Amino acid sequence: MMNSEVDGDRLEGYDLIAVLMLVLIAGLDTTWNALSSAMLHLATHPEDRRRLVAEPALIPTAVEELLRFYAPVVLTRETTKDVQLGDTTIPAGELVLLNWAAANRDPEMFPDADKVIIDRAENRHIAFGTGIHRCLGSSIARLELKIAIEEWLGVIPEFELDDPESVTYSTGHIWGPRVVDVVYPATVAAARS
Numbered sequence: 001m002m003n004s005e006v007d008g009d010r011l012e013g014y015d016l017i018a019v020l021m022l023v024l025i026a027g028l029d030t031t032w033n034a035l036s037s038a039m040l041h042l043a044t045h046p047e048d049r050r051r052l053v054a055e056p057a058l059i060p061t062a063v064e065e066l067l068r069f070y071a072p073v074v075l076t077r078e079t080t081k082d083v084q085l086g087d088t089t090i091p092a093g094e095l096v097l098l099n100w101a102a103a104n105r106d107p108e109m110f111p112d113a114d115k116v117i118i119d120r121a122e123n124r125h126i127a128f129g130t131g132i133h134r135c136l137g138s139s140i141a142r143l144e145l146k147i148a149i150e151e152w153l154g155v156i157p158e159f160e161l162d163d164p165e166s167v168t169y170s171t172g173h174i175w176g177p178r179v180v181d182v183v184y185p186a187t188v189a190a191a192r193s
């Protein structure tokens with residue numbers, strides 16, 4: 001970033017710090033919420049979990065499906081002019097929610113949109129947004145999720161929720177489970193100690 005130039009302009013001073021802050025913050029609660037949703041899903045859907053243990057090559061496909069289904073990010077835009085959307089006019093200067101999570105459940109785009117299908121063959125979800133501001137970190141986010149699930153399942157293939165009542169959620173623009181207490185067999189605990 002310090003060495004790059006766009007149309008003769010360099011990133012300097014406050015702009016450089018602002019971009020660094022953005023990259024840092026944009027990469028934190030996005031990935032941890034995506035991962036905690038994935039873990040909650042695997043803790044509560046043994047058939048999916050066991051299939052990924054038996055067929056780890058499916059993990060990247062499953063990551064895409066978990067991102068589609070539990071899309072953790074919903075951001076906003078401010079309209080710069082009046083916008084006509086169907087019968088509604090959104091006036092200039094309004095804040096608008098971009099509900100990528102809802103688009104990811106569009107039944108015209110995704111057959112059985114309300115089901116997690118870990119080997120869904122076609123999956124053009126927009127959990128990372130779309131257009132000019134599409135997520136800069138999507139490749140590393142996908143890699144983090146793949147590695148985390150692979151490593152966890154490699155060591156702890158069997159686990160379940162300790163107490164479904166104890167799951168808590170963070171809400172807002174970046175949402176997901178905050179506390180997902182799981183239990184796993186004593187044999188695994190012994191092997192790890």
Ligand code: HEM
Pocket residue numbers: 022023024026027028030031034071072073074075100127128129130131132133134135136137138140141
């Ligand atoms: C599962 C994890 C992640 C999800 C679901 C996610 C999702 C998103 C979404 C929906 C946007 C907004 C696109 C828009 O405003 O149109 C975005 C932007 C962004 N993301 Fe991510 N993100 C994730 C991980 C990361 C990581 C790990 C990084 C950095 C290491 C990152 C860096 C950014 C940056 C810098 C932007 C702003 C791009 C721009 O405005 O041009 N994200 N992300």
